[in-house]
Amino acid sequence: MKYPSWGLYPTVQNEQVCDISKDVFKKSISSFLPRGNGLSYGDICLNDGGTLGLTRFMDHFIGFDRENGVLECEAGLSFDQILKFIVPHGWFLPVLPGTKYVTLGGAIANDVHGKNHHLRGTIGCHILSLKILRSDGQILACSKSENTNLFSATVAGMGLTGLILSAKVKLSPIASSYIDQEQIVFRSMQEFLDLSKESAEAFEYTAAWVDSMSGNTQRGIFIRGNHSTIKKDLAPHSDGGKFRVPLYCPNWLLNSYSVRAFNFAYFHKNIFNNMKSCAHYDPFITPLDNVLNWNKIYGRRGFLQYQFVVPLTDSGIEATNEIFRIFKKYQLGSFLSVLKVFGNIVSPGMMSFPMPGLTVALDIPFLGDQMFAAMKVMDQVVSQAGGRIYPAKDARMSTEGFQSFFSKLDEFRTYVDPLFSSNFRRRVGI
Amino acid sequence: MNVFICGATSTIAIHVARLYAMKKSKLFLVGRKQEKLDAIQKDLLVRGADKVSIFCMDLVDKSKIPELLDLVQKEMSFIDVMLVAQGELGDQKVDESNLDRFAQILENNFVSPGLLLTAFAPLFEKQQGGSLAAITSVAADRGRQSNYHYGSAKAGLSAFLSGLRNRMHAHHVQVTELKLGFVDTAMTTQFKKGFMWAKPESIAKKTVSAIQKKRNTVYLPWFWRWIMLIIKSIPECIFKRMRL
Numbered sequence: 001m002k003y004p005s006w007g008l009y010p011t012v013q014n015e016q017v018c019d020i021s022k023d024v025f026k027k028s029i030s031s032f033l034p035r036g037n038g039l040s041y042g043d044i045c046l047n048d049g050g051t052l053g054l055t056r057f058m059d060h061f062i063g064f065d066r067e068n069g070v071l072e073c074e075a076g077l078s079f080d081q082i083l084k085f086i087v088p089h090g091w092f093l094p095v096l097p098g099t100k101y102v103t104l105g106g107a108i109a110n111d112v113h114g115k116n117h118h119l120r121g122t123i124g125c126h127i128l129s130l131k132i133l134r135s136d137g138q139i140l141a142c143s144k145s146e147n148t149n150l151f152s153a154t155v156a157g158m159g160l161t162g163l164i165l166s167a168k169v170k171l172s173p174i175a176s177s178y179i180d181q182e183q184i185v186f187r188s189m190q191e192f193l194d195l196s197k198e199s200a201e202a203f204e205y206t207a208a209w210v211d212s213m214s215g216n217t218q219r220g221i222f223i224r225g226n227h228s229t230i231k232k233d234l235a236p237h238s239d240g241g242k243f244r245v246p247l248y249c250p251n252w253l254l255n256s257y258s259v260r261a262f263n264f265a266y267f268h269k270n271i272f273n274n275m276k277s278c279a280h281y282d283p284f285i286t287p288l289d290n291v292l293n294w295n296k297i298y299g300r301r302g303f304l305q306y307q308f309v310v311p312l313t314d315s316g317i318e319a320t321n322e323i324f325r326i327f328k329k330y331q332l333g334s335f336l337s338v339l340k341v342f343g344n345i346v347s348p349g350m351m352s353f354p355m356p357g358l359t360v361a362l363d364i365p366f367l368g369d370q371m372f373a374a375m376k377v378m379d380q381v382v383s384q385a386g387g388r389i390y391p392a393k394d395a396r397m398s399t400e401g402f403q404s405f406f407s408k409l410d411e412f413r414t415y416v417d418p419l420f421s422s423n424f425r426r427r428v429g430i
Numbered sequence: 431m432n433v434f435i436c437g438a439t440s441t442i443a444i445h446v447a448r449l450y451a452m453k454k455s456k457l458f459l460v461g462r463k464q465e466k467l468d469a470i471q472k473d474l475l476v477r478g479a480d481k482v483s484i485f486c487m488d489l490v491d492k493s494k495i496p497e498l499l500d501l502v503q504k505e506m507s508f509i510d511v512m513l514v515a516q517g518e519l520g521d522q523k524v525d526e527s528n529l530d531r532f533a534q535i536l537e538n539n540f541v542s543p544g545l546l547l548t549a550f551a552p553l554f555e556k557q558q559g560g561s562l563a564a565i566t567s568v569a570a571d572r573g574r575q576s577n578y579h580y581g582s583a584k585a586g587l588s589a590f591l592s593g594l595r596n597r598m599h600a601h602h603v604q605v606t607e608l609k610l611g612f613v614d615t616a617m618t619t620q621f622k623k624g625f626m627w628a629k630p631e632s633i634a635k636k637t638v639s640a641i642q643k644k645r646n647t648v649y650l651p652w653f654w655r656w657i658m659l660i661i662k663s664i665p666e667c668i669f670k671r672m673r674l
Binding site (some may be wrong): 002017018021022055057060061062063064074085 | 443469
């Protein structure tokens with residue numbers, strides 16, 4: 001596959017690609033999907049049998065108000081390219097997901113969130129306006145005050161409401177590109193929740209790595225940080241010195257035993273460390289970007305990611321514990337499990353994933369049918385607890401599941417452009 | 431710095447222009463598509479360019495060249511760098527017997543750059559300094575059955591640049607030839623990319639560096655020099671049987 005998704009699953013057989021141009025819709029295409037850097041995990045960025053419109057040449061800056069931190073640029077620019085430009089001027093992206101290589105268009109289409117959701121919400125909360133190209137040739141400006149419904153459908157719109165040409169983003173001021181960070185070990189869900197609560201107001205960034213294989217209690221490492229007040233340096237990140245996974249690792253490399261061993265070693269390496277240190281935003285916010293093509297560690301079969309959110313109630317916490325129990329029962333080995341408490345800031349996106357509550361993201365190496373069976377059970381647990389699953393990470397949730405998770409689906413459908421489609425859209429029946 | 435770029439809407443030219451913009455250069459851009467030039471102009475100004483002038487013209491239209499000469503001289507009393515970046519790969523498989531398409535490939539890849547360099551050469555002679563640069567291709571090194579239309583046009587440009595370098599040496603003007611291998615640009619979207627494919631950002635960096643170091647001919651990336659050395663040394667009686 002020339003243009004897979006990040007999870008390398010599912011595979012597609014037949015995909016046309018083209019670069020975006022003004023007359024891209026005049027060519028005869030059966031269906032169209034804009035494609036940024038393809039960092040979504042499942043099939044939301046795939047369009048088997050249709051056309052992918054590559055946004056890579058839509059990478060122009062349009063305007064930059066240096067005083068007020070308002071950046072207008074084309075949607076094909078990646079966060080990596082934007083940060084290199086804005087950081088030396090003392091500005092930062094208000095929301096950064098786990099990788100800098102997402103494009104602005106992709107970030108808006110998935111309404112990405114980051115380690116600071118509890119204070120800043122999703123990226124959609126910081127988009128002042130958008131310009132969208134529909135398949136009938138119309139270019140529509142939309143914002144919270146103009147074409148508001150289309151704006152609300154496009155933020156978290158999965159690329160289905162039209163091609164996002166450009167956006168205006170309100171940036172966050174920073175005095176330093178370094179983060180004063182702390183790592184604290186926790187040994188139970190309750191300890192994690194207490195740490196989250198205690199850190200919510202005083203820390204810009206909080207998240208936790210959790211050992212999903214550790215049985216009845218969740219142990220892990222809680223990370224929190226703020227832009228440094230000590231090291232006042234506005235150096236952006238650099239490209240050099242990264243490790244690149246050169247080839248697909250053998251499929252047997254990651255299994256429930258090797259992952260358990262890794263998790264044990266990683267946790268115990270940090271066990272005596274309630275560490276405080278100062279690190280650049282690059283390894284703090286996006287550590288995985290330092291291992292390029294890390295998805296290849298999972299082998300050619302790829303992997304799945306399961307991210308859900310449940311309300312922060314007793315039943316939500318119990319649901320989370322139940323999901324970890326299912327994990328262990330089915331021997332699914334996830335060594336990149338992230339835990340975070342979302343805040344209350346509401347996104348303008350009608351299909352936006354975050355809700356106030358607890359979110360967990362689990363990477364699952366491809367193990368076959370037991371994996372799909374486990375995830376079906378997990379879906380029910382999430383649904384009963386009043387939660388939902390993140391489309392940007394999904395490759396297998398059922399139509400019924402999806403339709404139960406997103407109450408505004410019917411309204412969203414009215415804004416979907418008739419020419420735009422994706423594997424995800426067809427699979428879940430949008 | 432004053433930088434003049436022809437074929438400014440091509441992927442590599444855009445990235446080269448961005449590097450010069452970050453150095454607060456003054457830029458003059460020529461291309462065929464007004465809308466693209468407008469977008470590039472805004473982008474370069476945001477990135478730090480001192481001033482960006484644009485001129486929209488068909489680069490094979492000789493009649494517009496006097497006007498272009500005039501405008502560039504008005505904007506820049508001294509041109510530090512002139513980069514000629516236009517080109518068209520075409521698809522020889524489809525157009526092998528198409529006489530019009532063959533003529534266009536020659537025009538876009540050889541005639542057009544040649545006309546512009548011919549028109550601006552006297553200006554550089556008068557300046558007694560500055561750098562001329564043009565993009566050719568490793569395909570110029572030897573014609574092969576799958577793309578000799580493109581390859582021969584670039585080969586023509588390569589010989590032209592060599593002669594121009596010879597003429598310009600006495601006038602302290604450098605002529606740099608940038609021989610590109612596989613680069614991931616708008617021209618090569620449909621090709622499957624492998625490890626030999628270079629990114630336009632890195633090619634742009636090396637282009638700016640080669641011009642600054644006053645290199646004569648550079649292969650970008652470097653390993654193409656050795657690949658083409660091998661290709662060139664295959665005896666013709668063997669090469670003509672190959673299907674490269």
